[in-house]
Amino acid sequence: MSIKRVRIRFEDVLENILNVMKDEEFQKGVQVSVRNFEVKVREVLKNHPEIERLAEEVREIKKKVLENLDEYLEMAINSMKRIGAQVYVAETADDAREIVGKIVGTNKLVVMSKSMIAEELGLREHLEDIGNEVWETDLGQFLVQLEKGKPMHPIAPAIHISRKRAARLLRERLGIEVSETEKVENIVKRVREFLRTKIKNADVGISGANSIAADTGAIFLVENEGNIRLVTGLPPKHIVVTGIEKIVPSMLDAFKTIMVQAANIAIYPPTYIDIIAGPSSTADIEQQRVFGAQGPVELYVVLVDNGRRRALSNEFLREQLRCLKCGRCLMECPVWRITANVWGGPVYGGPMGINWTAITIGEEEASELAHLCLLCGRCTEVCPMDIPLHEMIRHLKHVYNRKHNILK
Amino acid sequence: MVNLSTILSVINDFSKKHGYPFPVPEKEIYSWAEKFSLPRKGEVILYTGGLYQLVPYIEPLVELLEKRSSLLKLGKVTLALSSLAKTVLRPREDLRKFSRSVLENIVKLLISSNINIAFLYEKELYNGALLYDFGLDETFSEHINKVYKVLKESGAKKVITVDPHSTNILRSIAPKYVENYDLEVKSYLEVLAERLDEGVLRPKRSINERLVIHDPCLYARFENIIEEPRRLLEEAGYTVLEPPNSRRLTYCCGGLLESVAPGLAKGVASARISELKSVSSNIVTLCPICFANLRRVAPKDVKIGDISEYLARAYL
Numbered sequence: 001m002s003i004k005r006v007r008i009r010f011e012d013v014l015e016n017i018l019n020v021m022k023d024e025e026f027q028k029g030v031q032v033s034v035r036n037f038e039v040k041v042r043e044v045l046k047n048h049p050e051i052e053r054l055a056e057e058v059r060e061i062k063k064k065v066l067e068n069l070d071e072y073l074e075m076a077i078n079s080m081k082r083i084g085a086q087v088y089v090a091e092t093a094d095d096a097r098e099i100v101g102k103i104v105g106t107n108k109l110v111v112m113s114k115s116m117i118a119e120e121l122g123l124r125e126h127l128e129d130i131g132n133e134v135w136e137t138d139l140g141q142f143l144v145q146l147e148k149g150k151p152m153h154p155i156a157p158a159i160h161i162s163r164k165r166a167a168r169l170l171r172e173r174l175g176i177e178v179s180e181t182e183k184v185e186n187i188v189k190r191v192r193e194f195l196r197t198k199i200k201n202a203d204v205g206i207s208g209a210n211s212i213a214a215d216t217g218a219i220f221l222v223e224n225e226g227n228i229r230l231v232t233g234l235p236p237k238h239i240v241v242t243g244i245e246k247i248v249p250s251m252l253d254a255f256k257t258i259m260v261q262a263a264n265i266a267i268y269p270p271t272y273i274d275i276i277a278g279p280s281s282t283a284d285i286e287q288q289r290v291f292g293a294q295g296p297v298e299l300y301v302v303l304v305d306n307g308r309r310r311a312l313s314n315e316f317l318r319e320q321l322r323c324l325k326c327g328r329c330l331m332e333c334p335v336w337r338i339t340a341n342v343w344g345g346p347v348y349g350g351p352m353g354i355n356w357t358a359i360t361i362g363e364e365e366a367s368e369l370a371h372l373c374l375l376c377g378r379c380t381e382v383c384p385m386d387i388p389l390h391e392m393i394r395h396l397k398h399v400y401n402r403k404h405n406i407l408k
Numbered sequence: 409m410v411n412l413s414t415i416l417s418v419i420n421d422f423s424k425k426h427g428y429p430f431p432v433p434e435k436e437i438y439s440w441a442e443k444f445s446l447p448r449k450g451e452v453i454l455y456t457g458g459l460y461q462l463v464p465y466i467e468p469l470v471e472l473l474e475k476r477s478s479l480l481k482l483g484k485v486t487l488a489l490s491s492l493a494k495t496v497l498r499p500r501e502d503l504r505k506f507s508r509s510v511l512e513n514i515v516k517l518l519i520s521s522n523i524n525i526a527f528l529y530e531k532e533l534y535n536g537a538l539l540y541d542f543g544l545d546e547t548f549s550e551h552i553n554k555v556y557k558v559l560k561e562s563g564a565k566k567v568i569t570v571d572p573h574s575t576n577i578l579r580s581i582a583p584k585y586v587e588n589y590d591l592e593v594k595s596y597l598e599v600l601a602e603r604l605d606e607g608v609l610r611p612k613r614s615i616n617e618r619l620v621i622h623d624p625c626l627y628a629r630f631e632n633i634i635e636e637p638r639r640l641l642e643e644a645g646y647t648v649l650e651p652p653n654s655r656r657l658t659y660c661c662g663g664l665l666e667s668v669a670p671g672l673a674k675g676v677a678s679a680r681i682s683e684l685k686s687v688s689s690n691i692v693t694l695c696p697i698c699f700a701n702l703r704r705v706a707p708k709d710v711k712i713g714d715i716s717e718y719l720a721r722a723y724l
Contacts (some may be wrong), residue, residue, distance in 0.1 A: 010412050011411075011412075014669055014672075017669075017672060018671055018672075021671065021672070021675060332657075334659060334660045334662070334676045334679065334680075335665075335672065335676065337679065338672065338675045338676065338679075339672075370543070371412055371416075371542070371668055372665065372668070372669060372672065373664075374625075374660045374662065374663065374664050374665060374676070375541055375664060376625040376629075376659075376660035377625055377629045377630065378625075378629075378657065378659070378660070380629075381629055381656055381657065382657075394540075394541070394543055395543070396543075397542060397543025398543035398544075398545050399543075400543065401416060401420075401542070401543050401544060401545075404413045404416075406413055406416045406417050406420055406544070407420065407544060407545075407546050407547065408420075408421075
């Protein structure tokens with residue numbers, strides 16, 4: 001499958017939205033999550049005023065990198081090679097799928113930790129198509145996989161799935177007996193049991209990256225569930241697939257970046273921060289370095305462009321490349337609070353999603369989504385990277401008007 | 409449902425031809441001010457941007473477009489437009505009354521603050537907000553240059569606006585589209601608050617009433633008009649309550665979507681109404697679009713009023 005061929009039409013998007021507006025379970029799921037999030041994120045930011053200062057620093061860091069992206073990309077590649085990783089740069093989504101497909105091979109058991117870029121590439125579906133068994137290990141993303149749906153939020157993908165719907169999915173798709181009135185704890189336990197076996201026996205683990213340090217090649221990941229540590233630690237092969245905009249100059253910069261991201265997702269302090277700088281190794285016998293101790297033997301990094309460098313030369317879209325994909329703009333958007341990621345594009349959603357759709361698919365396709373924006377500016381107000389999200393969407397409205405010959 | 413391209417074409421083409429985004433009797437824009445006999449030229453000009461006056465026509469317009477959607481579906485936009493131009497839209501009478509009384513109150517409040525204002529009457533033009541918000545950039549650019557020209561020709565150095573859209577367009581957007589832009593722009597709420605601080609404007613009576621304030625997005629996030637309305641209300645004795653999500657984090661009324669996705673607009677407005685109602689069922693709005701959108705979904709026991717009514721009760 002190729003996401004590039006996706007056609008977006010305003011009328012279809014609106015119809016889908018009107019349908020989820022009628023879905024009470026969906027609406028309740030999203031609204032409960034949003035309300036809880038709103039309280040939590042305000043509390044985190046109030047209790048940690050240092051985050052605002054850090055965000056200011058990260059904005060400058062990101063600007064610096066984007067002004068010299070090729071330079072930092074090269075630095076990151078060299079650093080990663082130095083620490084024993086095999087590095088690839090994928091220009092397009094097709095390239096990225098092909099590269100990962102070759103590394104994985106066929107008839108393999110693959111476990112994945114949630115990654116929006118994997119969604120952007122349609123990576124899970126591709127690996128399945130070429131004959132692999134693939135499992136998502138983030139609970140929300142796992143439920144989305146069972147539902148054969150789309151993550152409804154970059155950080156909380158199953159925001160729309162109630163416990164009842166979750167139990168139903170486990171029963172219908174995997175034959176795991178859980179009743180619809182089951183406690184959430186028990187649903188989580190049953191999923192853990194199922195996924196543990198898969199992770200233990202997996203040939204390949206695939207993760208994204210929240211930040212990459214160009215100076216050392218170190219990869220930073222933030223999480224709460226503990227699945228990322230297992231996915232990146234247990235299987236003999238670990239593949240990191242990530243966007244080139246995740247590169248920052250140093251390890252300290254990478255650390256600042258993930259702290260700002262975590263706070264804006266309202267997981268603070270994050271339960272786990274994973275830093276990976278190379279495959280596992282030991283020199284305990286005769287000081288001879290051997291790769292593959294307890295962790296993976298091989299580490300692959302696939303750096304994906306897929307429209308990002310092209311966006312650098314677009315005065316509107318380049319701003320979006322500072323995005324941490326924290327999803328704060330979605331949670332605060334009055335329209336997104338009704339539509340979740342049903343609005344935003346085939347992969348991403350909400351204000352940042354429309355702009356990421358423009359970057360990774362095309363401005364004309366993304367423009368079909370723009371006229372549902374209120375231009376109320378809450379997204380821009382809360383964005384820790386000060387991205388003028390609503391102004392970019394207004395620009396896309398203009399693109400729509402030109403495309404449909406309205407301005408004549 | 410009406411096709412998006414059609415709505416955009418109607419607004420675009422109609423504005424180009426008639427200066428207003430849809431058919432409104434021209435007199436409607438200024439007839440409310442006839443009784444004041446304000447000068448037609450001056451350094452300080454009151455500019456309404458036509459927004460309060462247009463609001464009573466939005467719902468009838470959407471209804472009309474829906475009725476004619478079969479014609480519009482065939483892509484016969486030109487035909488539809490010419491028939492639309494001959495159409496007399498019947499305004500929502502309650503909203504019309506509301507708009508006229510708001511504008512009258514604003515003039516009276518300014519006069520009692522010793523501000524000498526002029527008004528353009530027949531020359532008063534639409535503020536172009538829909539053109540800008542819908543990304544109809546070329547038409548907006550043409551339009552806003554006309555607005556600027558008319559204001560300058562009437563001697564304007566300072567413009568006093570009556571709603572957040574006109575304030576934002578004239579103060580923050582127009583300078584990007586008009587060469588050598590030179591106008592001082594203030595919302596009447598800022599002007600009144602200044603006069604209050606100077607001791608020129610004083611409440612005539614103290615009103616012991618609790619209300620919840622709904623900040624419009626444009627005033628709060630883009631024009632930094634947040635304290636002025638609160639100060640004016642509090643000085644008059646009102647207790648101003650803050651809803652969840654206020655000031656810079658205020659929550660949209662759904663405004664812009666009322667014509668392109670009315671169902672979604674109602675969803676947004678309902679979410680906001682429940683936030684406001686959780687604090688008080690006496691709601692004050694500062695923008696005609698907010699007023700119309702919130703009122704459409706408000707339960708019967710909720711009272712929504714424009715800030716000018718509340719101020720008129722205390723200061724006039």
